[in-house]
Amino acid sequence: MSLSFSAAGLEVPEQVRAQLLQDDVAARLIQKDATLWGPEAESEAAVRLGWLDLPASSRSLVAQLADLRAELAAEGIDRVVLCGMGGSSLAPEVICRTAGVPLVVLDTTDPGQVTAAMTDLERTVVVVSSKSGGTVETDSHRRAFIGAFAAAGLDEEQIGRRFVVVTDPGSPLADTAAAMGARAVFLADPTVGGRYSALSAFGLVPSALAGADVGALVDEAEQLAEHLGDPANTAMELGIALGGGFRTGRDKLALADAEGTAIQGFGDWAEQLIAESTGKEGRGILPVVLESVDAPGSSGPDVLLAVVGARAPARGPAVGVDGPLGAQFLGWEYATAVSGRVLGINPFDQPNVTESKENTQAILAAGLPDEQPLATVGAVEIRAAGALLDGVDLTATDGLRLALDALLGAVPPRGYLAVMAYLDRLRDAAAADVRAAFARRTEHAVTFGWGPRFLHSTGQYHKGGPQSGAFLQLTGAVPEDLPVPDQPYTFGMLQAAQAAGDRKALADRKRPLLHLHLVDRAAGIGQLLDALG
Template sequence: MTNKHLKLHIGNAEAAAHSTLIHLADEKFVQRLWDRDTTLWKPDADHRKTIGHRLGWLTAPSGMRKQLPHITTFVNEVRQAGFTDAILLGMGGSSLAPEVFGASFGPQAGYLRLHVLDSSNPDVITETLKRSTLEKSLFIVSSKSGATTETLSLFRVFEAQLRRQGVAQPNQQFIAITDPGTPLERLAMKQVFRYVFSNPADIGGRYSALSYFGLVPAALLGINLGLLLDRAENLSQRCGPKVAPALNPGVYLGTLLAVLARRGRDKLTLLLSPSLASLGAWIEQLVAESTGKEGVGILPIGDESLGRTQDYGNDRVFVAITLAADTPALGPHQLRSLVASKHPVISWTLADHYDLGAEFFRWEIATATAGAILGVNPFDEPNVTESKDTTHALLNPLTADNRQSSPQPVAQREGVGLYTTRIPGDLPLGFEDTLDQFLATIQPGDYLALLAYLHPRHEKALNKIRLLLRNRLRIATTLGFGPRYLHSTGQFHKGGANRGVFIQIITKSYTDVDIPQAPYSFGQLYKAQALGDFQVLQRRQRRVLRIHLEDDKASRLTALHHHLQDALERL
């Protein structure tokens, strides 16, 4: 099976993929996609109504071109005003595409440096508050719904900080990107923000890379939006309504991923050239949140170091994306080894970073296609609100000056406490038995998610734990920092197949940050988000272990690594 744009090694899935592509052609899938035929995904009226309001991304590359003159005017005015940095306050779909642009391109000469703040961790927020360039920073308050708790809370904190620093007109350092008529748009108008970008309401958050949510931060970096949209439009035409599924780059990719997922290869392992590394988190949110529902889905595995072929189970499909001038995502020897072990491998090459415009569109089409084949609505996120609602319930008592009640550990050792689901009447287990019993539940085809409510500086140590677990258990692993993952893979954790095994890692060692006009602090919000997600995973009967570190020292994670290593040797 061949496609001139992709290099394929999909083994015995070829016949099923070929058959599915013929079926899509017979069903006129591509034409119906561009006609916005909502019955491609669901037949019932409620789903069709939701889907109908989420298909604006199809024409975003051409539609946003009309907005380039006023984006350019805005950016020139900001540069002339002396701003040197842009700090984006946003979560999930509002932050991930800008992060890709910032990490891949970096600031061009004479343009702004971009910093993305997508956390409620008080230490991370405090570090940003202490930046020496706040008075020369433009704050991008970015939220599709205009009601994202973290985003609005961050706005209040930084607006208050600028006032404390004596800035005469602090709100002139803020712009908003949101849908028309949202609470954020009303706030921005009332507070007289410097600028408000009203995004088309029919573009969902995770499909918004080529809308204002992605393009305004990109423009502030000095990226040539015309060239970026040229690449996106070129790919859009190659995915157009008259292009057969087998020749359509987006539909073809989505078909392969869905067919492989239905055959048990549902762990989409992303291998990327170093300068494309940040693209993995964007793909992770798009694919996981779009397909992970109704007990099915495709789980992207990003930023996982390539291991030996024997480290992988039979649930993997590898997608390797190489940047022409960068280190190859997958070397010839590694490719031969994976193919020899009968792992499906799909690969292609980008000419330069501006091909990211095309890449965003490719993956959006692919995800919409995969959703249709899997029988899910790829434009909703029905389980995301569970953790949000539980978080708000935990925060409500704080209005009466009460404290959140925390569960008690079932076992402790050397500053490491373990929390898990206990059946009433069961005798308590010791530390080693609790770890052993939890790890013993893991089976081939499962995945293990590390959910870290810690400072990102611990990423290296957490990845060491992640690889230990992958290599010993031969299962896919993910690493997500809370609350960021709640806006990404959180939907998959609750809505996808019950094959997830979750280790949540928390600590109470942080400097708290008050939120003006709120009855709780960021420390309390952060704690409630962690506890709320733990409780929801328990209610969903997911296998979840909560690990509390006595403090934020690196030695605690080293000790945890040793405890897990010992437990794995006892299995």
């Protein structure tokens, strides 16, 4: 079975479909025509279309990974920890959740979550995955695991054998892997961008080692790939819906897994693909990951609902994309590239992603800013950028609710509210309930992201997309910090610097920003949910 596409209540301008057909986009795309997105994008597109070859080129990995998994199992190593960010971690997480196999995904700088991952070391292999080879979070994780293995009594050679590395040829991580004697090094195709890499070594290596059937994924994608030159193929129809929805004012894409579908958590992967690919030059499609098809935020005047794993619900405007996971990956990548042409942007660059990273490095060098709270309500310290809370009586018994009301009131017409939680997404999982709680109180789109994970996805849209967002940042006290070996900072300091760097990037754009610091995480999350009713 390949993909099937359906739509309900969606009116796409005929000009969108006619122009794509006239320009022969389907045929030109599978031929890797780098001119499809205009002269300014041509040089980037020319070296970013390798994802179209992956259904064929990744097949050689399948047997190799099966042998490596068997080799590890023979040594009693059957627990896989993936250290990677964004495109290096999101696809493997969806693959393994869908397959029902365990994979520990470490894409955080929260000291508690990092510490919790460093257990059962006697049966653990660590996959260090970074396209650039210089991702600060991933390098910090690698250092921490080396220290943990050493503390468990492993010698240098034994430690190296506990690491599998995925990176691009010539990256600093490739050199590091050789120096540390990593058990295996997989050099991925450098013409595949991170968010288009689901079917590359970045997606397949950790998933196969965890026990997922990656051969089936490649088969599913290949079945779809055979039809992508057809002007009316299902992925093209999805691209037309995304781009046409944008043209008619539906620039918020609500993503939900269908009830009962085998695919789990697809929206988290698609969120990065769409936000980072389209959110630039002051426009873009904002993905909103929903808890279910009927969750708050699934409808609205600027919303298109996309259901993964079923037909479009009749209530519309909605689209449904049904089919197996491998085909879903390839189909959504293709559709995103098509929508980029409709929007008139380059879907392969991410010009604003480095800004928060650079801010983080500057803050780590200079020291964390001394920001005093405007008020403390129970377990919550309240801070804000600019004049957001001017005139708000934060000393009132409902001061926290008043601050939240002020933030909601600052969302501009056709804007959105982004909740960004620099917390432990396992122990502090209840923080994610804030999204639906806000969405029940506003007609605006509400997104939720774990930091720094979202910086590698919606972070691009926040800075490069339409400047119509209002932002709630959540940070939390660190009861027990964790050093980053051979670095002058701890994970807690790195996490705080990333949050501060992102605040600076948003404040520089004069975006409404409310910062709530939870001096007691569990109590603070409870207060926040109570204040939202």
